[in-house]
Structures are given as C-alpha cells and as structure tokens.
Amino acid sequence: MPAISELRRTDDDDRAVFLRVVTDDMGERIRRRRITAAEARHWAAGLRFQASLLFPDRMETYDRIYGARFERLIQQFLAQGA
Secondary structure (H helix, E strand, O other): OOOHHHHOOOOHHHHHHHHHHHHHHHHHHHHOOOOOHHHHHHHHHHHHHHHHHHOHHHHHHHHHHHHHHHHHHHHHHHHHHO
C-alpha cells in the first residue's frame, strides 16, 4: 500500500482509485463480519482522516457517500452484535 505522502503527488484519478479500493475492502470486511462495530467505526475515522489528506476540499462529498455507507453497513451487519 503506498504511503499517503506518495499518493498526494499523484493525480486525482489515482488517488480516487486508491480510496475506492480501500473503502471497498472495508465495506467487505463489515459485510463479512470480520471486525466489530467499534473497530469498523475506528477504521472509518482513520480512513476519513486519510481521505482528508488526499482530498481536503471534498470532505463533504466523502461524508455523504462513504460516511453514510459505512454507518449503514455497520447498522445492517454489525449492530446486532455491538
């Protein structure tokens, strides 16, 4: 996995691909119940921070798309055991 400092030097498309791969992986971990709700929220916060370093001016969009997606997945797949 490339370092954020390296990704910041790439174009928006490359950064977006990286972010999509990481968020898809996290969504899959939640769906398969490989982490707890607390871990998922912790990872989501870390991922949000990384996204803010890559796309500081697009965090409102990130929150609407990914923040809502992660919370929905956590509620749907992990909240019963949380």
